Amino acid sequence: MPQREERGPLRVERSADRVVATLDRPGARNAVDLATVEALHALCAELEAEPRTLILTGADGDLAAGADIAELLDRGAADARAGINTHVFDRIAALPMPVIAAIDGYALGGGAELAYAADLRIGTPRMRIGSLEPTLGIMPAAGATWRLPAMVGATRAHEMLLTARVLTGDEALAWGVVTALHEPENLLPAAHDLADRIARLAPQAVRHTKTALRARPDQHPRIELDLQAELFESEEKRRRMSAFLDRRRRDPAQPAGDVEGAGREARHAPRAEPEQAATPLPAVTKEKR
Numbered sequence: 380m381p382q383r384e385e386r387g388p389l390r391v392e393r394s395a396d397r398v399v400a401t402l403d404r405p406g407a408r409n410a411v412d413l414a415t416v417e418a419l420h421a422l423c424a425e426l427e428a429e430p431r432t433l434i435l436t437g438a439d440g441d442l443a444a445g446a447d448i449a450e451l452l453d454r455g456a457a458d459a460r461a462g463i464n465t466h467v468f469d470r471i472a473a474l475p476m477p478v479i480a481a482i483d484g485y486a487l488g489g490g491a492e493l494a495y496a497a498d499l500r501i502g503t504p505r506m507r508i509g510s511l512e513p514t515l516g517i518m519p520a521a522g523a524t525w526r527l528p529a530m531v532g533a534t535r536a537h538e539m540l541l542t543a544r545v546l547t548g549d550e551a552l553a554w555g556v557v558t559a560l561h562e563p564e565n566l567l568p569a570a571h572d573l574a575d576r577i578a579r580l581a582p583q584a585v586r587h588t589k590t591a592l593r594a595r596p597d598q599h600p601r602i603e604l605d606l607q608a609e610l611f612e613s614e615e616k617r618r619r620m621s622a623f624l625d626r627r628r629r630d631p632a633q634p635a636g637d638v639e640g641a642g643r644e645a646r647h648a649p650r651a652e653p654e655q656a657a658t659p660l661p662a663v664t665k666e667k668r
Contacts, residue, residue, distance in 0.1 A: 581610075581619060
């Protein structure tokens, strides 16, 4: 059974291969305050030591309606340079395993930048995402000005950030901010479906792929070759490839690209150390397009 923990404004549910972190600030639409930042740092420390997929979501119909304005009002230049939100969002983005943001309702300002720090984003038709900081006399400064252009391209990022445009769910899907829309009741099951797909893969291969994706352009292709060299010598590679070849020998009609089957075979092959089993989760309904 998943383990649940209340951690101030962050509810944390743990299972063998994933952690679900739910922002929960009743009455504040889950706005990111200092207590939320501290709880996220504590969770990052845990996931850096014991890598698992992270699902980020929000309670009561919003991911996060922004940063806490009451706290921002009292912050000065030294606080801005300290990068209070920036550092925790960077830490989330750098976690060893994938981060999935499940976005319902508002993801504005700091809430949008929290979502941008994820590797995978899905949403609901009622989601609204964008940066409203200039309406309050400040700028988006916790990742939006460089993560968003990488996601949607410079032209669209400029329009969003320079006009404080807020995207609807359909627009976020069309622009590539999210990869799928689901009805609110199906959002978390859909996030778990993504986590299930990740859980079927070789964990070290996933971690190395994320490392390569985050690398600077001048590190390619050397970084892929070095990481692949490590994987080529791994016992996990030998188990999974042997299981794939055994399955092909038993059933030559199996498609060569049946990685789902290869993952199933590898999970049933003898292992050098115990493998943690995923918690059964509800089925996912068809995504809304």
